[in-house]
Amino acid sequence: MNDPKGTEPLLVLRKAAKRFGAVRALEDGSVTLYPGESHALLGENGAGKSTLVKILAGVHQADSGELLIEGRPVVLSGPAASKAAGISIIYQEPTLFPDLSVAENIFMGRQPQRSGRRIDRAAMNRAAGEVFARLGVELDPDRQARGLSVADQQIVEIAKALSLDAKVLVMDEPTAALTSVEVDRLFEVMRTLRAQGAAVLFISHRLEEVFASCQRVTIMRDGRFVSTAPVEEVTVDSIIRSMVGRDLDALFPKTKTTPGEVVLEVEHLNRQGVFEDISLTVRRGEIVALAGLVGAGRSEVARAVFGIDRRTSGTVRVGGRELPNGDPRAAMAAGVALVPEDRRQQGLVMEMGIDQNVALASLGRLRRLGLIRRGAESALALTWAERLQLKFGRMRNPVSTLSGGNQQKVVLGKWLARGPSLLIIDEPTRGIDVGTKAEVHRILDGLVSDGMAVLMISSELPEVLGMADRVLVLHEGRITAELGRDEADEDSIMRAATGLAAVAP
Structure with missing residues (x-):
């Protein structure tokens, strides 16, 4: 099977199927990769990627x-066989x-x-330096891996692959935790790999990438x-239609x-060295978004409002009552819910069941004589x-078995079960x-229509x-603009996020 230019593919996977008990995880996994190309693999969570x-x-x-692989049938009996291939x-x-x-x-x-x-060690460092030179990046082979940015860690993983x-x-x-500058560098490395004849299979939910x-x-x-199609023959709309089997005219209902x-109501909130003089309000029936670049202090403001981090000064009121400093229990009792940015590390207990995770924030109501009522x-x-249309096998299954989107729904369900008046949701x-x-x-639109107040933090401008x-736009720990929906x-x-313009909130 050749491409239009007659190049033989590096890898062909045809009609791969995989079952886990009664669950068909993959029925027809097919992809063809050619040397010198970056090939995107797209699909919803649960699509089989x-x-x-x-x-x-x-x-x-x-x-x-x-x-x-290179025209020869291969059986991959384990990770070592995959690397050898x-x-x-x-x-x-x-x-x-x-x-x-x-x-x-x-x-x-x-x-x-x-x-x-x-x-x-000299030969090892020299060989590592040669791999980095092939990639066109400057990284000291002798430096300790601890403290490397996620982007640099990925470069090391790519260098390891090239050395093999x-x-x-x-x-x-690969770009989920990277800044825009780091994404650009990764793309440059991908171009270098392609020029050297490698094939890159690229999986991302960010269609612009x-x-x-x-x-x-x-x-x-x-x-x-x-x-499968050349990227110039598809559009965002056609990709979405193929991925979900329907038009998504209402991606942002x-x-x-x-x-x-x-x-x-937040007044003059400060946390020394992190953010300063943050004042904002959120009303029933509205979504207020905190926008800004990574490191601007958005998540830190949310953590201080909820009481995870102590504030240096300032006041936080919910429903007219001032919340004590650094007391998440008081925030929860006042009707505040926080869906954190890192759902796996901060929002879920991955080895526990789906049902146990949903109930985590409501154990007080489920307890009788000191025991949790299982029913x-x-x-x-x-x-x-059911309300959040969760896709799962059994409620007792570990939450780690769910796709990322369904894990996010579990975190939402955990907090919505408390009936909060304010939902703080970080990177929803x-x-x-x-x-x-x-x-x-x-779901967010329905909550707001029912009168909930939502403070949303998002790095995706279309979502905002x-x-x-x-x-509300933050730059280096300060609010630099407040913009209505129409403006x-x-x-x-x-x-405003880069400090080029400031509009007084």
Whole structure:
């Protein structure tokens, strides 16, 4: 099977299928990768992308299907076989040994040795430097991995792959935790890899990155291959249609509401060295968005309002009552809920069941004579699973078995079960697919229509513009603009976020 230019593919996966008990995780996993191309793999959470990647990584063995590498049939019996076949996986969260050097991480288990079986550090550092030179990046091979940015950790993982002579690199959500500058550098590295004849399989929920960095797109839905096309022959609308099987005209459903009384009132809030003089209000029936660049202090403001971090000075009132400093229990009792940015580390207990996670913030109501009533816990969880249209196998399954979007719904359900008057939600749709984003947006719109107050933090400008009634822009820990829904646009937000313009709130 050749491309139009007659180039033989590096890798062909045809009709791979994988079952886990009664669950069909993959029914038709098919993708073809050519040398010198970046190829996007797209689909909703649960579409089968992760299973396909794990088959390529040798973590799972396909029940059926065919894998060809450079035209030869290959069976990947494990991760070592995958690496030997020239496949390397770059995960969203790199797994380096923090106390070893960059070079030691690259050559772990295969360090060059001198006579007497002593590691030749000079040769190892020299070889690492040569790999970095191939990538066009400057990174000290002798520096400790601890303290490296996520972007630099990914570069080390890519260097490790090149040192293993990898022909196929699979990048799974590599830009989720990167700044725009770091994303640009990663794209430059991808271009370098392509120029050297490698194939890159790029998985991302950010469609703008697909158009900026990829040459072809493969779309999956419900565990099946849907289509492959050159990137110039598809549009955002056609991709979304193929991914979810329907048009998404209402990605940002927004019902017009009339804000009611003030629920949250923050006055002159300060946290030394983090943010200063933050004053804002959020009313019933409105979404107020905190926008700004990474590091502007948005999440830190939310943590101080909820009481996770202590404020240096200033007041926080909910429903007219002042909250004590650094007391999340008091915030919860006052009707405040916080959905954190990192749902896996801060919002969920991954090894616990779905039902247990939903009930976590409501244990006081479920307890009788010091014991949690199992039936009440299950009933509460099932109620919110149905209301939020959660997709799951069994409620007792670990929450780690859910897709990212469904994990986010569990965190939402956990807090909504308390009946809060104020919902603080940090990066509501980070790392989840387009279809589930629309569902989360509909949930938020419904909550606001029912009179809830929402303080939303988001790095995605379309989300801010599509969902917010008011936008507060932070720059270096200060509010530099307050914009109404009708006056907010990408230019005005970015100018305020970069300190180029300030509009007094």
